[in-house]
Amino acid sequence: xxxxxxxxxxxxxxLAILAGRPARAQGMGGVDGVSAVGELKSPTGDIGVRLSExxxxxxxxxxxxGYDTNVFYNDTARVSSAIMRVLSSLEINNHARDGSAxxxxxxxxGASLTYREYLNDDSNVKAQRAFNPSVGGxxxxxxxxxxxxxxSDSFTRTEEPPFGPGTGTITRxxxxxxxxxxxxxxxxxxxxxxxxxxxxxxxxxxxxxxxSNMGHxxxxxxxxxxxxxxxxxxxxxxxxxxxxxxxRVTQGRTDSFxxxxxxxxxxxxxxxxxxxxxxxxxxxSYDGSVGGPSGADSISGAVxxxxxxxxxxxxxxxxxxxxxxxxxxxxxxxxxxxYAGMNQLIASRLAIGLRGRYEYRRYDGIQSGGMxxxxxxxxxxxGAQMDYFIKRWFYAGVVYALTFNSSTETPATATVTGVDxxxxxxxxxxxxxx
Amino acid sequence: MPRAxxxxxxxxxxxxxxxxxPAPPPATTEGQxxxxxxxxxxxxxxxxxxxxxxxxxxxxxxxIYRQRMDAxxxxxxxxxxxxxxxxxxxxxxxxxxxxxxxxANLNIVDSAIVSLQDATARRDEGAGLHEYTRITIINQKVExxxxxxxxxxxxxxxxxxxxxxxxxxxGVPPGDFTEPGLAPPTxxxxxxxxxxx
Numbered sequence: 001x002x003x004x005x006x007x008x009x010x011x012x013x014x015l016a017i018l019a020g021r022p023a024r025a026q027g028m029g030g031v032d033g034v035s036a037v038g039e040l041k042s043p044t045g046d047i048g049v050r051l052s053e054x055x056x057x058x059x060x061x062x063x064x065x066g067y068d069t070n071v072f073y074n075d076t077a078r079v080s081s082a083i084m085r086v087l088s089s090l091e092i093n094n095h096a097r098d099g100s101a102x103x104x105x106x107x108x109x110g111a112s113l114t115y116r117e118y119l120n121d122d123s124n125v126k127a128q129r130a131f132n133p134s135v136g137g138x139x140x141x142x143x144x145x146x147x148x149x150x151x152s153d154s155f156t157r158t159e160e161p162p163f164g165p166g167t168g169t170i171t172r173x174x175x176x177x178x179x180x181x182x183x184x185x186x187x188x189x190x191x192x193x194x195x196x197x198x199x200x201x202x203x204x205x206x207x208x209x210x211x212s213n214m215g216h217x218x219x220x221x222x223x224x225x226x227x228x229x230x231x232x233x234x235x236x237x238x239x240x241x242x243x244x245x246x247x248r249v250t251q252g253r254t255d256s257f258x259x260x261x262x263x264x265x266x267x268x269x270x271x272x273x274x275x276x277x278x279x280x281x282x283x284x285s286y287d288g289s290v291g292g293p294s295g296a297d298s299i300s301g302a303v304x305x306x307x308x309x310x311x312x313x314x315x316x317x318x319x320x321x322x323x324x325x326x327x328x329x330x331x332x333x334x335x336x337x338x339y340a341g342m343n344q345l346i347a348s349r350l351a352i353g354l355r356g357r358y359e360y361r362r363y364d365g366i367q368s369g370g371m372x373x374x375x376x377x378x379x380x381x382x383g384a385q386m387d388y389f390i391k392r393w394f395y396a397g398v399v400y401a402l403t404f405n406s407s408t409e410t411p412a413t414a415t416v417t418g419v420d421x422x423x424x425x426x427x428x429x430x431x432x433x434x
Numbered sequence: 435m436p437r438a439x440x441x442x443x444x445x446x447x448x449x450x451x452x453x454x455x456p457a458p459p460p461a462t463t464e465g466q467x468x469x470x471x472x473x474x475x476x477x478x479x480x481x482x483x484x485x486x487x488x489x490x491x492x493x494x495x496x497x498i499y500r501q502r503m504d505a506x507x508x509x510x511x512x513x514x515x516x517x518x519x520x521x522x523x524x525x526x527x528x529x530x531x532x533x534x535x536x537x538a539n540l541n542i543v544d545s546a547i548v549s550l551q552d553a554t555a556r557r558d559e560g561a562g563l564h565e566y567t568r569i570t571i572i573n574q575k576v577e578x579x580x581x582x583x584x585x586x587x588x589x590x591x592x593x594x595x596x597x598x599x600x601x602x603x604x605g606v607p608p609g610d611f612t613e614p615g616l617a618p619p620t621x622x623x624x625x626x627x628x629x630x631x
Contacts, residue, residue: 073623156621163626174621193614201621208624221614231612267611274611308607329627377625403623418626 047393047434054094059434062087064399066427071118071125072161073403074418079165081120083427088113106140127167130159146184153177163418171204191231193221201327202244210247211327216240217258223266230267235278236260241325252367254287256325256332260300276304282322290331290365293323297334312345329375331365349389351397356382373409377419380404393434401425489554492566496547499573503543506580507536513583528586532579539572539579546572 048056064085071079091110114132118125136154143150154176159169180195199215217239223231237260243253264278279301284292304318317340326333341355359379366373380402387397407419487495510533517525546568553562 073626160623170624172624178616191612197616203624211624219614223612223614225612229606229611233612233614235614266614268606271606276615328624379622381622405625407625 055092058091060089060432062429062431064427064429066425068425070421070423071128072165073421073423074164075421076417077165079122079125081118081125084117084119086115104142106143109137111135124165124167128161132158149181151179168205170208173202175200189225191223195219209245210251210253212245213241213243213327230265232265235262254290256284256286258284272308274306278302284332286331297323314343316341326363329366330363333361333363336360351387353385375407375409378406394432396430398428489562492562493550493554496550496566496569499569500543500547503540503573503576506576507540510536510580510583525586529583532583536576536579539576543569543572
């Protein structure tokens with residue numbers, strides 16, 4: 001029971017990668033700032049319907065009811081409402097009961113659907129009813145052998161409220177495909193990983209279509225285990241982001257070529273403390289006369305610490321500095337991010353998770369009325385969840401999420417609305433996952 | 435009482451007491467110092483000369499045995515396939531040996547059933563009983579072969595395999611912590627922007 005619940009709570013990021021979901025895995029207890037709200041637990045443990053000797057079918061339904069303090073992410077026109085969501089999922093995989101992947105061929109196919117309904121009479125609010133589907137699959141061949149190969153893909157379509165009260169939605173389709181192969185000859189002290197990542201970010205609504213883009217990224221990672229659980233690594237990568245809509249020209253979208261080199265250390269530094277530390281150089285070249293990162297902005301680095309106090313308690317803390325392409329505002333932004341997370345299991349039944357992420361974004365390439373605008377955003381996301389497992393497959397709990405943004409422009413243009421907001425969501429939920 | 439009558443009366447009384455005493459132990463051919471042999475345990479050494487089943491019952495029972503043997507053959511066949519999938523050649527060979535013997539016994543049973551049916555048709559009770567006895571014995575042999583097939587072991591017990599050294603340090607959690615993670619996706623809410631931004 002302890003293992004089952006804890007796995008369901010803690011190993012979500014790793015399993016999400018196997019299922020092709022966009023999440024992050026960083027060794028022991030990777031943390032991220034993803035909001036806890038809306039996440040379905042990953043199926044692990046002695047549950048599921050066995051379809052064949054190896055295939056197991058998992059299904060889950062969670063109903064959440066609560067309150068949203070700022071439906072349209074806009075402090076100047078704040079609208080609050082009661083909210084209800086139904087999250088359903090279906091997954092077939094051949095993982096072991098403890099969630100570990102098979103040693104020869106591991107696969108996972110899953111689909112989920114989130115239904116959102118605002119319990120409000122306001123027509124603008126009611127129009128935010130949405131069905132957000134997601135499908136994904138992953139295949140790993142010989143994941144623990146000297147040569148391994150993996151494929152995964154996930155597709156998500158979301159409808160989000162607009163930047164101000166209105167009946168429209170921000171409708172977006174996002175696809176993430178990853179193919180990778182790993183070679184670790186001999187005893188596995190030296191490993192080579194080659195990974196290709198493809199992303200498609202497509203906006204369906206007219207006002208954001210110009211930002212639709214496709215990204216390609218090729219990464220080569222060489223690592224040397226100088227200790228059994230610790231490796232030094234050298235990583236290089238090249239990427240390309242191209243805008244795919246005809247409106248890209250009028251909106252000044254320019255394709256970009258990115259490259260980076262990173263070196264560092266990953267692994268355990270004590271039996272309970274894991275580290276991921278890396279620093280290097282990254283840059284981007286934009287088409288035309290558009291400038292990319294320069295000077296200190298080209299220095300990128302990240303450090304992440306994960307501490308496992310015991311089998312039931314886990315903490316994580318991280319910091320990163322880099323730049324990201326910005327499809328909607330300007331051309332790119334430099335970002336410093338700090339994030340932390342904690343997971344705790346109490347009395348084999350009560351699972352608690354906390355996570356938060358703060359990002360300081362500095363946009364570049366914003367032009368308005370012939371002037372160069374400097375814009376900085378402070379983005380904060382906080383998530384908390386507490387679930388009590390009444391049965392191994394039945395749980396009830398509460399979730400809380402905060403999404404906060406504070407933006408400043410110099411000189412101030414006052415033409416943008418919806419950049420400053422604080423949105424709280426608190427929901428109670430009951431769910432089954434078998 | 436006349437003397438003759440007294441003698442007859444006394445002989446009648448004491449004579450019965452003498453005959454009621456336990457019999458003396460049988461004389462042994464061993465030395466005088468040897469202890470007397472223990473009495474043999476009770477054992478049923480009788481042989482049933484006639485089956486308690488009617489000829490039709492024997493045919494029905496023989497068919498049941500045949501079906502069981504068929505199921506046993508299918509089960510062992512499945513074990514062979516499973517061993518082949520796992521490329522466990524040692525177990526495959528062991529199972530194939532048992533399967534071959536089971537198939538041979540099935541052929542014998544098939545002919546015995548035909549003979550049993552013929553004997554029943556001829557009302558030849560002796561021949562029918564003989565065939566039925568054969569079928570029973572073969573059924574037992576197949577069951578033994580099935581048990582032996584279950585006990586077939588594979589490489590994991592008999593083949594040591596390539597040398598591999600796993601170093602385990604006390605307190606160090608299992609798993610690989612040196613794998614690079616996926617880059618965090620930027621699938622967050624798009625920022626608000628003016629048309630000129």
